[in-house]
Amino acid sequence: MKIGMLGTGLVGMNLATKLVQTGHEVKIGARTKGKKEAVDWVNKNGPKASEGTFADAAAFGDIIFNCTNGQHSLDALKLAGENNMNGKVLVDVANPLDFSTGELRLTVCNTDSLGEQIQRAFPNARVVKSLNTMGSDVQVNPSLLPGDHDVFLCGNDQKAKDQVTEILRSFGWKSIIDTGDIKSARGMEALLLFWISLMKKFPNEYFNYKIVRKTR
Numbered sequence: 052m053k054i055g056m057l058g059t060g061l062v063g064m065n066l067a068t069k070l071v072q073t074g075h076e077v078k079i080g081a082r083t084k085g086k087k088e089a090v091d092w093v094n095k096n097g098p099k100a101s102e103g104t105f106a107d108a109a110a111f112g113d114i115i116f117n118c119t120n121g122q123h124s125l126d127a128l129k130l131a132g133e134n135n136m137n138g139k140v141l142v143d144v145a146n147p148l149d150f151s152t153g154e155l156r157l158t159v160c161n162t163d164s165l166g167e168q169i170q171r172a173f174p175n176a177r178v179v180k181s182l183n184t185m186g187s188d189v190q191v192n193p194s195l196l197p198g199d200h201d202v203f204l205c206g207n208d209q210k211a212k213d214q215v216t217e218i219l220r221s222f223g224w225k226s227i228i229d230t231g232d233i234k235s236a237r238g239m240e241a242l243l244l245f246w247i248s249l250m251k252k253f254p255n256e257y258f259n260y261k262i263v264r265k266t267r
């Protein structure tokens with residue numbers, strides 16, 4: 052499959068590498084074509100890897116990942132171009148975190164979320180929020196942690212969620228919890244407030260959420 056990866060930070064690069072390793076063609080996108088980190092990534096990852104602008108990556112992908120800075124994701128997606136995303140699955144991995152005041156806060160919360168803002172701004176994209184609730188290495192390699200632990204996903208389009216589920220399984224995820232429509236992004240993004248507190252307590256980011264329940 053062809054994947055458009057929006058974002059050249061750690062998350063975009065790690066996911067892009069994993070997707071190439073699992074057989075996909077990936078174009079990674081930044082605000083400008085030829086960004087050094089993107090070119091270096093292409094040189095390391097062989098013929099299935101390419102780079103360009105956000106718009107180039109979005110046009111290329113059958114599925115698009117949003118791994119841009121959450122405060123600026125709506126701007127990044129505008130640069131990617133609505134026409135390049137219409138009808139496509141848009142996996143939103145971003146978190147609307149703001150550290151600018153010295154105190155962690157979300158730029159949107161309670162009655163709205165970044166996932167919902169993206170779905171409203173691009174109504175013909177099929178937004179699926181996922182992978183935002185764990186560190187980047189765990190996203191692409193869940194077996195780094197012992198036992199079962201959870202990845203969540205939500206969105207309005209069941210077929211889009213099914214496609215994302217297949218990709219998650221190919222990364223090794225076994226416990227994939229569908230939390231409902233895109234409004235569930237409110238809770239998934241709010242989990243980051245707690246995740247960051249844990250991150251400050253623990254020696255590294257190798258931990259994750261696990262929901263324990265009685266099934267009957």
Ligand SMILES: NC(=O)c1ccc[n+]([C@@H]2O[C@H](COP(=O)([O-])OP(=O)(O)OC[C@H]3O[C@@H](n4cnc5c(N)ncnc54)[C@H](OP(=O)(O)O)[C@@H]3O)[C@@H](O)[C@H]2O)c1
Pocket residue numbers: 057058059060061062063080081082083086118119120121122123124126127144145146147148182183184185186187188
């Ligand atoms: N770090 C983690 O372990 C982790 C885990 C789960 C989710 N997340 C979420 O994943 C996303 C990516 O995180 P990251 O740490 O890899 O990278 P990041 O530094 O948060 O974001 C990098 C990307 O954001 C784009 N960007 C920054 N400012 C922009 C602006 N004003 N307009 C348009 N685009 C802009 C950059 O574009 P250029 O390439 O052009 O510079 C770059 O591609 C974030 O939303 C983060 O909250 C992170």
